[in-house]
Structures are given as C-alpha cells and as structure tokens.
Amino acid sequence: MAESSHNDLSEIHKKIKAAFEVFDYQANNTVDVREIDTIIYSLGCFPTQADIHCFIGQVEEDHTGYIHLDRFLPAMSKVLLENKFPPISEDVLLQAFEVLDKENKGYLEPEELTKYMTQEGEPFSQEEMDEMLTAHTDPEKNCIFCKDFIDKLNLEPDK
Incomplete structure (x- = not known):
C-alpha cells in the first residue's frame, strides 16, 4: 500500500511540474503570480477567486509577484x-x-461568452478571457461549442 501511495505522489508531482513549467518562461523554477490561477485550472481544480488569493498568500515569495516551484509543489x-x-x-x-x-444553438459566440464571464459573478479579467477564448473558440466557425467546451473543462477521466 505504501508503495502505491508513493507512486501516486510521484505522479502528482510530475503533473504539477509539467503544468508549472509551461509558465516558467525563464526556466528558473519561478512563475509570475498572475499565472497561478491558469496553472491550477489546468490541473483540473476549480477554486473561487477567494481560494486562489488565499493559496497565493501561502506560496508567493515575500510579495514579490513570483512563485517558486519549491513552495508551489507541496x-x-x-x-x-x-x-x-x-x-x-x-x-x-x-x-x-x-x-x-x-x-438553444448548442454554441455561444465569443462576444456572448465574454459578456457573461466579465460582467457576472466573479468576473474574469480581459487577459483571462483572451486565454479562454484562444483555448475554446472553434477557429473555423468562430464560436464556442457547448460539448467541446465542457469536454475541455472536464479534465477528470470518466469513472
């Protein structure tokens, strides 16, 4: 049993490092604090903005605006x-x-999704919206298909 949990932790560490490295532009095991939410989302986690701010408070390097892998990983x-x-x-x-x-079209246009995501609930920033639209907009039809969007958000394998 202990061997299995060690392997699980090893796999989790690999997954976290891979997600972190995407945003480690200087290759120095450090990312800009503004990238943390995207990294967390990419790992299949969906915290509130308050949760993200609390998490950043735990891992940010002395209010420098940067987060080091050594603090982020654990x-x-x-x-x-x-x-x-x-x-x-x-x-x-x-x-x-x-x-x-x-x-009931089965899709949303980028403008529609932007309006909802930036004006309702916990609003997304323009930068976050740009990232989301880049990742989820069908380039040929210039729309976000419901099924594709949900499939990409649902990173957990079917159980």
Whole structure:
C-alpha cells in the first residue's frame, strides 16, 4: 500500500511540474503570480477567486509577484491529494451553458461568452478571457461549442 501511495505522489508531482513549467518562461523554477490561477485550472481544480488569493498568500515569495516551484509543489500536491477544489460536474456545466445559450444553438459566440464571464459573478479579467477564448473558440466557425467546451473543462477521466 505504501508503495502505491508513493507512486501516486510521484505522479502528482510530475503533473504539477509539467503544468508549472509551461509558465516558467525563464526556466528558473519561478512563475509570475498572475499565472497561478491558469496553472491550477489546468490541473483540473476549480477554486473561487477567494481560494486562489488565499493559496497565493501561502506560496508567493515575500510579495514579490513570483512563485517558486519549491513552495508551489507541496501546496498544490496537498490541494490535489485532498481534492480541495473539485471540478464542477458535467451536468452542472451543461445546465449553465444551456442557460446562457438562450436560443438553444448548442454554441455561444465569443462576444456572448465574454459578456457573461466579465460582467457576472466573479468576473474574469480581459487577459483571462483572451486565454479562454484562444483555448475554446472553434477557429473555423468562430464560436464556442457547448460539448467541446465542457469536454475541455472536464479534465477528470470518466469513472
């Protein structure tokens, strides 16, 4: 049993390092604090903005605006092992998308999604919206298909 949990932790560390390295532009095991939410989301975690700020408070290097892998790795490992910020269920995501898709088209246009995401609830910044639209907009049809969007957000394998 102990061997299995060691392997699990090893896999979690690999996953976290891989996600972190994408944003480690200087290759010095450090990322800009503004990238942390994207890294956390990419690991299949969906914290609130308050959760993110609290997490950053634990791992930021003395208010420098940077986070070092040495501090991020154990804190993020704990989050994943304790399933602190679980993904939203596919059913809930689908219901939310259907509410936004008032005409029942099965897709949203980038402008529609931007309006909802920047003006409702915990608003996304323009930078966050640009990243989301780049990742989720169908380049040929210039729209965000409900099914594709949910599949990309639902990083957890089917159980």
